[in-house]
Structures are given as structure tokens and as C-alpha cells.
Amino acid sequence: MTIKSSKIITPExxxxxxxxxxxxxxxxYRSKHYPLxxxxxxxxxxxxxxxxxxxxxxxxxxNLITLSLSGIFWYPMIFGGLFFLGRSWCxxxxxxxxxxxxxxxxxxxKFPRQLSNWGLPLLAFIGVLWGFREFGINVLREPLITAxxxxxxxxxxxxxxxxxxxxxxxxxMCPITTPLAVMSRVAxxxxxxxxxxxxxxxSNKQRQYASSNTIKKLPLMPEMSKADNIGNMTSVGKIDxxxxxxxxxxCFNGNEETxxxxxxxxxxxxxxxSACSMCMKCVHSxxxxxxxxLRLRMPFSELWQVFRPNIYEALTIFVxxxxxxxxxxxxxxxxxxxxxxxxxxxxxxxxxxxFSEDQVEKGIIRYVMSIGMVLGIxxxxxxxxxxxxxxxxxxxxxxFSYSYLxxxxxxxxxxxxxxxxxxNGGLYLTAALHHLGIYLYISPNLIDxxxxxxxxxxxIIEAIVAALVGxxxxxxxxxxxxxxxxxxxxxxxxxxxxxxxxxxxIFTTIVPRWS
Amino acid sequence: xxxxxxxxxxxxxxxVLFLFLILFINGQGLIQDAAANNGIPEKWDRLLIEEIxxxxxxxxxIINALDEGNYTIVSEQIDDIKSGGHWSNVRKELExxxxxxLISSFNNSLSRLDKLVATKNISSIGEAQILSKDFKxxxxxxxxxxxxxxxxxxxVIIIGTLIAFGLYIxxxxxxxxxxxx
Numbered sequence: 199m200t201i202k203s204s205k206i207i208t209p210e211x212x213x214x215x216x217x218x219x220x221x222x223x224x225x226x227y228r229s230k231h232y233p234l235x236x237x238x239x240x241x242x243x244x245x246x247x248x249x250x251x252x253x254x255x256x257x258x259x260x261n262l263i264t265l266s267l268s269g270i271f272w273y274p275m276i277f278g279g280l281f282f283l284g285r286s287w288c289x290x291x292x293x294x295x296x297x298x299x300x301x302x303x304x305x306x307x308k309f310p311r312q313l314s315n316w317g318l319p320l321l322a323f324i325g326v327l328w329g330f331r332e333f334g335i336n337v338l339r340e341p342l343i344t345a346x347x348x349x350x351x352x353x354x355x356x357x358x359x360x361x362x363x364x365x366x367x368x369x370x371m372c373p374i375t376t377p378l379a380v381m382s383r384v385a386x387x388x389x390x391x392x393x394x395x396x397x398x399x400x401s402n403k404q405r406q407y408a409s410s411n412t413i414k415k416l417p418l419m420p421e422m423s424k425a426d427n428i429g430n431m432t433s434v435g436k437i438d439x440x441x442x443x444x445x446x447x448x449c450f451n452g453n454e455e456t457x458x459x460x461x462x463x464x465x466x467x468x469x470x471x472s473a474c475s476m477c478m479k480c481v482h483s484x485x486x487x488x489x490x491x492l493r494l495r496m497p498f499s500e501l502w503q504v505f506r507p508n509i510y511e512a513l514t515i516f517v518x519x520x521x522x523x524x525x526x527x528x529x530x531x532x533x534x535x536x537x538x539x540x541x542x543x544x545x546x547x548x549x550x551x552x553f554s555e556d557q558v559e560k561g562i563i564r565y566v567m568s569i570g571m572v573l574g575i576x577x578x579x580x581x582x583x584x585x586x587x588x589x590x591x592x593x594x595x596x597x598f599s600y601s602y603l604x605x606x607x608x609x610x611x612x613x614x615x616x617x618x619x620x621x622n623g624g625l626y627l628t629a630a631l632h633h634l635g636i637y638l639y640i641s642p643n644l645i646d647x648x649x650x651x652x653x654x655x656x657x658i659i660e661a662i663v664a665a666l667v668g669x670x671x672x673x674x675x676x677x678x679x680x681x682x683x684x685x686x687x688x689x690x691x692x693x694x695x696x697x698x699x700x701x702x703x704i705f706t707t708i709v710p711r712w713s
Numbered sequence: 714x715x716x717x718x719x720x721x722x723x724x725x726x727x728x729v730l731f732l733f734l735i736l737f738i739n740g741q742g743l744i745q746d747a748a749a750n751n752g753i754p755e756k757w758d759r760l761l762i763e764e765i766x767x768x769x770x771x772x773x774x775i776i777n778a779l780d781e782g783n784y785t786i787v788s789e790q791i792d793d794i795k796s797g798g799h800w801s802n803v804r805k806e807l808e809x810x811x812x813x814x815l816i817s818s819f820n821n822s823l824s825r826l827d828k829l830v831a832t833k834n835i836s837s838i839g840e841a842q843i844l845s846k847d848f849k850x851x852x853x854x855x856x857x858x859x860x861x862x863x864x865x866x867x868x869v870i871i872i873g874t875l876i877a878f879g880l881y882i883x884x885x886x887x888x889x890x891x892x893x894x
Contacts, residue, residue: 231880238879242872259762302890625762632760635864637806639761639855 215494217387227478227492237295244292244348251345259625261341262633263348268338269626273618276374277381281497281611284385285378288368288475293348293355297367298460300359309362314370316514322373324565328521332561333553365460369473376514379472383504383600384607386497389474389481391438391466392489438489441466449480449490456483465490469505498667501600502674509592512599516576519606520569522614523705527568530704542567572701576602579697587680587690597675598694605668605698609705612660620645620652661706668698759806761855764799771797772845775826779838787830787837794823803851812854819847 218224226232243266251263258264276287288294326337326347337347355367368375441447441464449465452458458480459465461473465480466489481490531539539559547558577595584594619626624640631638645652676691758764771790778786794800807816822844829837 234883235876235880238876239872242875257763260760628762629760631858634868635861636858637759637861638858639765639852641852642762642766 217492233289236290240292258339284382284471289477297355297359300356309366319375382471383500393438448483507596520572524568579693582693587686601672604671605664608664665702669695767799
């Protein structure tokens with residue numbers, strides 16, 4: 199079966215979707231002041247926030263550092279911003295800016311390959327941002343602790359940046375790099391070259407090959423020499439002819455005026471958003487008429503066009519889903535296995551005699567078990583799917599995780615971001631305006647989500663849209679990995695679509711009713 | 714060279730912003746001195762995000778306790794409003810907004826309720842509802858913004874100046890140390 203001509207993205211269609219065609223956007227992103235001016239702005243804000251954290255009010259609702267970290271910045275700007283601009287936050291992040299500046303004076307050590315993965319950031323994300331709060335260290339809601347934590351993060355970022363080559367802290371140590379990396383794939387914009395590898399103009403065999411996890415990884419890593427990285431550029435997809443003939447690769451290596459990609463990616467071979475902060479260093483270093491584009495695309499489309507699916511990323515997705523849905527463990531386990539929770543708790547506490555039963559339960563067991571449950575459910579679906587469709591379990595596991603990410607993202611963004619703004623928006627607005635000299639009081643609850651009207655509206659958006667989008671992504675992934683064989687495609691997709699529906703219904707309907 | 718183009722623009726912008734900042738800081742000092750001489754009352758915390766929910770909690774406590782006929786709790790809640798710092802802060806904010814009517818209305822309702830509760834009078838339920846309505850009117854009044862233009866301008870100028878200064882100095886440092894930003 200061949201691909202329909204209407205589905206093929208022609209160069210002309212691609213060019214029409216280039217946002218650099220709009221002068222305002224072009225001028226903004228091509229300006230040498232981007233992202234430096236915004237970085238400076240956020241560095242100034244961060245200094246003010248840390249200062250307030252140390253000497254400001256004790257109340258987390260009044261102190262700027264907690265207010266910004268757990269409210270204003272995290273939900274609307276970072277989490278909400280992922281949906282529109284991917285991980286653009288990283289381009290203007292003050293900690294990244296400080297780390298980037300310190301990195302100019304690095305001593306040139308190579309970061310150990312064993313640590314060049316998402317292990318450390320995931321550990322920091324689960325442990326420090328979530329688990330520690332049960333042990334009296336809430337780095338998001340206690341002003342002084344938050345100030346100390348952020349100062350510590352900055353100190354580590356500076357130290358790591360001075361020691362090692364490349365943006366090691368942002369890639370392999372920042373506590374929020376993993377959620378940003380996986381969720382940035384849903385964004386409807388991408389920085390790419392004029393000609394690029396896309397699924398739409400590949401043959402079915404090529405698609406199967408690209409979605410297979412046996413494909414050779416592109417080792418564009420800072421710890422490798424630039425010559426090696428450039429040498430490996432052509433290992434996948436179409437390379438833009440201009441980039442092929444380019445002798446300098448300024449976008450990657452940098453030039454006299456601009457540094458190369460701080461993330462160690464070459465735009466010509468970049469096939470996903472997970473390591474692109476849209477800092478536009480590549481655009482700045484490449485001449486304006488040359489191949490760099492800021493292209494619009496269908497939201498979530500990258501999730502079924504994954505060139506390098508790997509188990510690690512799939513595991514990360516389910517760790518995130520597990521963390522954000524710890525109530526799954528709390529609410530369900532006693533129903534299905536009465537007494538199991540208490541036995542586990544008693545057994546685990548003997549290893550941690552210094553902590554109370556509640557701390558062990560909330561700080562350790564619920565995270566481990568919640569992640570385990572989500573992962574177990576997904577592995578089961580993958581196992582059934584791979585058996586039915588005759589695929590390798592590894593390929594199935596790595597590919598279909600992105601469909602769950604789509605459903606989770608919609609559910610998460612509506613429940614967390616919209617819920618947070620609806621419940622505490624007034625509080626954030628009152629406090630933020632107060633610091634600017636605009637005095638007023640807005641009730642914390644902007645919208646009464648407990649009313650039946652709002653509950654129904656939220657449920658429709660959350661549950662139906664999440665299930666539909668997740669299901670559609672699963673269908674498209676299935677199409678790619680089975681080479682359009684209808685029977686295999688249906689058999690591969692069905693278990694995952696059913697499991698997405700099951701999880702979405704638990705997350706959005708059953709658990710909120712219990713709690 | 715691109716850097717020089719931006720540097721020249723920034724130099725001018727930076728000078729202008731610095732001049733504004735110096736004038737503004739001096740000007741603000743004079744205004745504050747004048748205000749102090751004119752007997753403007755002491756400062757209070759205008760951020761009422763803790764005070765208003767506490768007042769609301771007291772009022773809800775009064776209504777619930779009256780429903781249960783528990784006059785002791787009602788008295789405690791009334792005392793809490795009268796003696797607690799949260800009502801004092803809200804009152805000061807309302808005074809600064811010239812909302813004396815709302816303050817006296819709330820105070821009157823509160824003392825009437827206090828008297829009725831002392832005699833365990835059944836009509837205290839109606840009075841508590843009047844108190845609750847007075848509180849809602851206060852909330853509405855406080856939702857109207859009062860803008861401190863001096864502070865707003867100062868913040869904008871300080872942050873703007875720092876950014877302009879950064880944009881001016883960073884290319885110079887970059888050039889001097891021969892590093893890329």
C-alpha cells in the first residue's frame with residue numbers, strides 16, 4: 199500500500215507553514231536580543247524571589263518564591279506553555295542562563311557517559327520535588343526551604359557547568375528536564391531545516407524502520423567530538439542539501455558571534471522537540487536565507503512520528519503518569535487487595551525505622567506502587583498488543599507509550615493547570631499585582647469547579663478529549679509500526695486504546711468521585 | 714558587525730533609563746517625606762490574602778453555630794473578629810479607600826449581633842445574615858484596584874534598566890573575553 203498523495207507534505211506546503219514568513223515572529227526570534235533579554239529579565243526576577251524567600255513573609259501564599267514556583271510559573275507558564283511552544287521555557291530559564299554563562303569558562307572535562315541519561319533528573323524530580331515533602335522538606339511550599347533549594351540548584355548548576363563541557367546541567371541534571379523533554383513533543387511548532395525527514399513522505403517500509411527501536415541512535419552528544427557527531431549526521435532521513443554541502447555547520451559548532459546549539463543537536467538531523475528549547479542559536483548562526491524554519495504542525499503529531507523510540511523515554515512517561523496519579527494507589531489497592539497495603543507498610547517500615555508510618559506510606563510506598571501499577575497496566579497492554587499483532591514487545595512498549603502521554607497531557611493540563619488557575623488564580627493574581635503596586639483582593643476561587651455545570655464541562659473536556667486524542671495517537675502509531683496492514687493494525691492498537699480509555703476513566707471520573 | 718549595532722542602541726537606551734531612575738528615586742524620596750509630614754497613617758499589610766479568608770471563616774463559623782444554637786461558639790467567633798488583627802488590617806485598607814460607610818455598617822451589625830447573642834435572642838440569625846451581606850459588600854469594594862503608580866513605575870524602570878544594562882554590558886564582556894553568548 200502506498201501513501202495517498204494528499205498526505206504527502208510537499209516542500210510548498212511546508213514553506214507555507216513557516217512562521218518566519220510573519221515579520222513580527224521573524225524579527226522577534228531572529229533578534230540578537232532573543233533570548234538574552236528574557237534571560238536577564240528572569241534572572242532579575244529569580245534574584246528578587248530568592249531574596250524574598252530568605253527575608254520575606256513566612257506564608258507560602260504571600261512569599262514570591264513559593265508563589266511563583268508552585269503557582270504563577272509552574273502551571274500557566276511552564277506546563278501550559280509546553281502545549282504551545284514546547285520547552286521554550288528552557289531558552290529563558292534563569293538557572294539555565296546562569297549555567298550557560300558559567301559554561302563559557304568550563305574546564306573541559308567530559309561528563310561520565312554512565313550518567314548521561316535521565317536517571318539523575320528523574321531521581322531529583324521524584325525525590326526532591328515530590329517525595330521529600332512528606333519528610334517535612336517541601337521545596338515548593340516553604341519559602342525558606344524553597345530559597346535554600348533554588349540557591350543549591352544554582353550552585354550545582356554553576357559547579358557542573360564550570361567542570362564539564364556542554365549544557366550538562368540542563369540535559370542530565372535539571373529536576374524538570376524529563377517532564378519537559380517528553381511533553382515538549384506535543385507542541386504545534388518545531389524548529390527544523392527546510393528539507394527534513396518526515397513520516398508523511400516516507401514509504402511504509404521506511405516508516406516501520408524509523409519506528410523500530412533497533413534503529414541506530416544518532417549520537418549527537420556533547421561528550422562526543424564534534425567531528426564524530428557531524429560524521430553521524432546522515433544516519434537517518436532526508437538531510438537538507440544546503441546542510442549537506444555546508445562546510446562549517448555553524449548551527450552546531452557555533453561561529454565567532456553565536457555559540458552552537460547548547461543542547462548538542464544538529465538541526466538537519468533533529469527529528470523531535472525533546473532537546474530543542476527554541477533558543478534560536480541555530481537560526482542566529484545560519485544566514486537568514488538558509489534552511490532554518492520555525493514550522494507549524496499538527497499538535498501531538500510528533501507522538502506518532504517518533505524516529506528513535508526508546509524504552510527509557512517510555513519508562514519516563516509512565517513514571518510521570520504514576521507520580522501525577524498517586525491517588526490510584528491510595529484509592530484502589532484496598533478495594534482489590536484488602537490488607538495488602540498495611541502488610542507492605544509494616545514490611546517497608548522496618549527498613550526505615552527513623553520515619554513515621556505516615557511518612558513511609560506517603561513519601562515512599564505510594565510513589566513506588568503508583569508508578570508500578572501504571573507501568574504494570576501498560577506492560578500488560580503491550581504484551582497483549584505485541585502477541586496479537588506479532589511484534590516485538592520492546593518495539594510495542596517503546597512506541598505506544600506516546601499515546602498514553604497524549605491522553606495524560608490533556609488530562610494533566612486541564613486538571614492541573616486549569617484546576618490550579620480556577621482554584622487559586624485569584625490568590626496568585628492578588629499577590630503578584632500587590633508586588634507591582636496594584637492593590638486589590640480577588641477571591642482565590644476564580645471558578646467554582648465543585649458546581650455541577652463546571653464539573654460536567656471539565657469532565658467532557660478531560661475525559662472525552664483525552665481518550666479521543668490518546669486513542670487517535672495509538673491508531674496512528676499502530677499504522678506506522680504495522681505498515682498499514684489493517685488487521686495487524688487493529689490488533690496492535692485495540693489493547694492500548696482500551697487501556698487508555700480505562701486509565702482516563704479512572705483518573706477523571708471514578709477517583710474524583712471517591713475523593 | 715552585529716554586536717556594535719546593538720551596542721550603540723543600548724548605550725543610548727541605558728543612559729536614558731539610568732537618568733530616569735536617578736530622578737525617580739530622588740523624586741520618590743521627596744514625596745515620601747511630604748507624606749510623612751502630612752500625617753498619613755502608618756503602613757499596614759495591604760495584601761489581604763490571609764485576612765479575608767479568616768474573616769470569612771469567622772462568619773461561616775457564626776452562621777453554622779447559630780444553626781446549631783451554640784451561642785458560646787458564636788461569642789468566641791465575634792471576639793475573634795473584634796480582637797484579631799485580620800479585621801484591623803481590612804478596616805485600614807477600607808479606610809484608605811474612603812469606605813467609612815462599609816466599616817461602620819459592618820461594625821454596627823457586629824455589635825448588634827454581639828448584643829443579641831449575649832441574650833441568646835433568636836433574631837441573631839437574621840442579624841448574622843446582615844453581617845454576612847455587609848462582608849460581601851466589603852469584598853466587592855476591595856476587588857476594585859488601587860494603583861500605586863510610583864511603585865509600578867519604579868519596578869518597571871529598575872527591571873528595564875537592569876535588562877538594558879545587561880544587554881549593553883554582555884556584548885562588551887563577550888568581545889573583551891572573546892566568548893560566545
